[in-house]
Amino acid sequence: MKRLLIGFAFLLSLALAQRPPTGGQIVGVSGNGNTSVTSTGAQTPGACVVIDANGNHVAGLCNAVRNHQSQLPGVLANGTDQTLFTYSVPAGTMGAAGCIHAEFAFRQSAGGGTPKFWFGSTAVTIYPGSGDTSVWVTSVRVCNNTGATGAQQIVANVIAYAGANFVSWSGGVFNTSAQDTTAAVVMKLTGTGGTSNTFTPVDWTIW
Numbered sequence: 001m002k003r004l005l006i007g008f009a010f011l012l013s014l015a016l017a018q019r020p021p022t023g024g025q026i027v028g029v030s031g032n033g034n035t036s037v038t039s040t041g042a043q044t045p046g047a048c049v050v051i052d053a054n055g056n057h058v059a060g061l062c063n064a065v066r067n068h069q070s071q072l073p074g075v076l077a078n079g080t081d082q083t084l085f086t087y088s089v090p091a092g093t094m095g096a097a098g099c100i101h102a103e104f105a106f107r108q109s110a111g112g113g114t115p116k117f118w119f120g121s122t123a124v125t126i127y128p129g130s131g132d133t134s135v136w137v138t139s140v141r142v143c144n145n146t147g148a149t150g151a152q153q154i155v156a157n158v159i160a161y162a163g164a165n166f167v168s169w170s171g172g173v174f175n176t177s178a179q180d181t182t183a184a185v186v187m188k189l190t191g192t193g194g195t196s197n198t199f200t201p202v203d204w205t206i207w
Contacts, residue, residue, distance in 0.1 A: 067206040069205075075198065075200075077197045081192045082199065084204075085104060085201050087186070088187075090184060092181070093181075097143065098181075099143040099144070102206050103204075104139070104202075105135055106199055108194060108199055109196075112129055112130070112195060113197045118189075119185060120177065120186060123190075138160065142154050154177055156173055
């Protein structure tokens with residue numbers, strides 16, 4: 001009987017150690033290979049939990065889609081930058097040398113406008129004054145510098161569109177910025193300019 005009780009207690013402790021985590025908890029692996037649930041306070045739904053250099057559990061970005069928006073209603077351009085898509089990067093989720101990517105598509109009804117990608121207050125001109133009314137698509141990568149959370153490099157890929165020339169140069173291939181990613185940072189796509197020109201936000205994906 002004593003052996004049965006000891007065996008039952010062992011199985012019960014093992015089951016408890018390997019129970020699924022609930023909100024605000026993460027799973028760790030002990031030295032003997034068992035999993036254990038550790039409370040670390042509330043975690044953001046959908047966020048990754050990573051272990052920093054000091055062994056602390058911190059929320060972090062993972063290679064999963066963070067935000068996706070399908071086609072939205074058209075926005076009439078004027079003399080100011082009109083927001084087409086926007087997403088707020090949660091505070092402290094990029095980390096030193098951490099990156100975030102944006103891929104987006106848009107079109108213009110008349111052409112002649114200027115689309116821009118923004119990371120905080122830093123603007124990158126995607127293509128200046130194009131007259132093509134096809135759907136355009138490109139992507140941008142923003143990375144914190146090594147060892148930094150307040151200085152970034154922004155790299156924009158070439159832009160493709162379904163016009164006569166299907167690939168064109170992106171106006172802001174390489175830029176730098178100095179946004180504090182320990183606070184929330186707004187990423188957005190804007191459009192301005194053109195005569196009676198409407199920008200249509202077609203697609204937006206952040207990962």
